[in-house]
Amino acid sequence: MRKLVLGFILTLVAGLATACQPPPTARYAIQDLGTLGGVSASADDVNNAGHVVGWSMDSSSRQRAFRSDGVTMTDLGTIGGRESSATAINDAGEVVGGSLVTDNTRNHAFLRPPPGPMGDLGTLGGTNDTSYARDVNASGEVVGGSYNTDDLLHAFQRGPSTNNVMTDLGSLSQGGYSTATAVNNNGDIVGNSENSAGQTRAFLRSGLYTGGRMVDLGTLGGSTSLAADVSTSGFVVGSAFTASGQRHAMGIVYGGAMVDLGTLGGPDSDARAVNEAGHVVGRSTTSSGDGHAFLHEGSSMVDLNSLIPAGTGWVLHEATGINDHGQIVGSGTHNGVYRPFLLSPAPEASIGDASVTEGDSGTRLATFTVSLDHTTSRSVSVGWATSNGSASAPGDYTAASGTVTFAPFQRTRTLSVTVKGDLAVEANERFTVTLSAPNGVTVGDGVAQGSIVNDD
Structure with missing residues (x-):
């Protein structure tokens, strides 16, 4: 459950190390989640039941949204078109993502309850008739991006708080684009938006902390930042550019300063998700230039490839989700084939x-x-x-x-x-x-x- 995190102290006392305490280093058992019959697949999220969602190629070379319980991968279908992809799952088993509609030229956000079928969430009314859902919280609030009646890509929210009507969340600037990437259990939303200078910035929109306004979260010294995930108690992770032009994984507690999470020795990194304990996962380049999945343990970033048994044939390239039990999902190559993985903490x-x-x-x-x-x-x-x-x-x-x-x-x-x-x-x-x-x-x-x- 990559979006739901509890129990952080909302004060930054001595940098990020005080905002998230390091877990003990652990080895993980790794599992190849397989495919729907095609060659490749990718995992995006995992909930606290260990259910994983993402996309997989099927035997007809179609990209399809899937849900896996760790044993069986299930095709979640579409809303009429050929292809679909799932991006998030909550603990109730509700899945969101995007699907082509019947003409196979337009993509719509979907919400799929555990029994199915996939429900079309519509759009903000743009002429290109496009939307995509990125996250769903425990209350069924869905966020993502859609083109509005001005044909601008804008962040949206749809759920009980909006009477299940897709609602335009605006942007950081008049005429600027935005998209929402995560929503926590308090209804706080993060995402990315264009500011008045034409720069892309991570934003926070919270009824309690920002008065319902979209607020720029700043950068690490460069011009751009991107938010990927937010905890219920106010810990945002993502990436931002430094003054020297490098993209680094970042973390920021509401009201605090943005903190550089570092890299695995290479020039760039990107945080994708955070769990209840404050453990962050993502992707980073190594000193040799390879892209590897990482786990950030308080004050240090660890290559997940060093935490799995040797000789498995795996190279873990990115980690995209982590639940409150420490299970991690992502994608890598298994004996040279691109596959989704599930890491479970070894007993x-x-x-x-x-x-x-x-x-x-x-x-x-x-x-x-x-x-x-x-x-x-x-x-x-x-x-x-x-x-x-x-x-x-x-x-x-x-x-x-x-x-x-x-x-x-x-x-x-x-x-x-x-x-x-x-x-x-x-x-x-x-x-x-x-x-x-x-x-x-x-x-x-x-x-x-x-x-x-x-x-x-």
């Missing part, structure tokens, strides 16, 4: 301590529980091995190693180490079991103590 594996009474003879088992902090729909595993402490193998216990495998949606597993009994009077002893070689998981508390309790 964290931890192991608990175990204790066993030694006994006078024979053997007993010390049983350790390995658990995941959350389940996953895929099979994952983690290796383990014993090591000596005050207890030594092979006299006190049998050295062992192995792999614990979790089936899909399984959260706990156990492993056992053989402890040997004796008649010696001695202190309690310990050995260690350490987790290693994670596959599809990260390791949290990865060291456990095995206690051998003397009973002689």
Whole structure:
């Protein structure tokens, strides 16, 4: 759910680092969402249920809006024409985007409820009869752009607050263009508009903070800025040009100064979305000039390619959406083919301590529980091995190693180490079991103590 963010403090105390706290660095499981039968597809947004929307080529080489639950990709149809594309989905499952109408020459904004079908939202009355929806909030407020009766491209809003009539939001200047890109749960809208100097600027339109007026959010020293997303508590992300002419990802809290989010070492970057925790995703060039997807973690930008397992065949080029569970969608090349991806935070594996009474003879088992902090729909595993402490193998216990495998949606597993009994009077002893070689998981508390309790 890339547009809905809660809980920010609306004061900029020490730059962006105080506006969004960094999450722990995590590895992600990556999933190729596939296509509708064509060669390529692209993901644009993900809601808190993990449902993804975007576009895909189908087997007839048509571009079609899709929704994916991570297992099945569904063609959302059109409003009469050949092609369509989805741009956003809210937690109710309502999808918005654009579709060609019956003559296949005009594009109209659409709203599709979960059962369907796709509904035509109309236009602002321009002669070219064109509109496109960019976002929908929890209340069903839709924003985007359409040509009005003066044949100017203007931002629009349509929903309960406008009696479901498409309403022209105006622009920053008389005769200037505008388009809305995001709306939060408070009804605050951001987008881009031409100012009186003919420059494109990010804008905010808020009933509470701007009195319902469109306000220029400024730049990073250059002449242009672009807003892509806004949180419910007032954090806007996008991009802006610097004084040296470079385009950089930016963030700005209502009433604060625009902050440069940096790059991955190259000259340009662009923020696309932000989640409830303030984690920002987008695209940036690297020092070698490649375009890579990024995750901005408070004060640092991280290449998402470094957070997925090696050897997957993926190159992640852009990240376009992030939900409140940290799932990220975007597009990249998988074994050279352009595909949409879904990144899900890998579960964290931890192991608990175990204790066993030694006994006078024979053997007993010390049983350790390995658990995941959350389940996953895929099979994952983690290796383990014993090591000596005050207890030594092979006299006190049998050295062992192995792999614990979790089936899909399984959260706990156990492993056992053989402890040997004796008649010696001695202190309690310990050995260690350490987790290693994670596959599809990260390791949290990865060291456990095995206690051998003397009973002689």
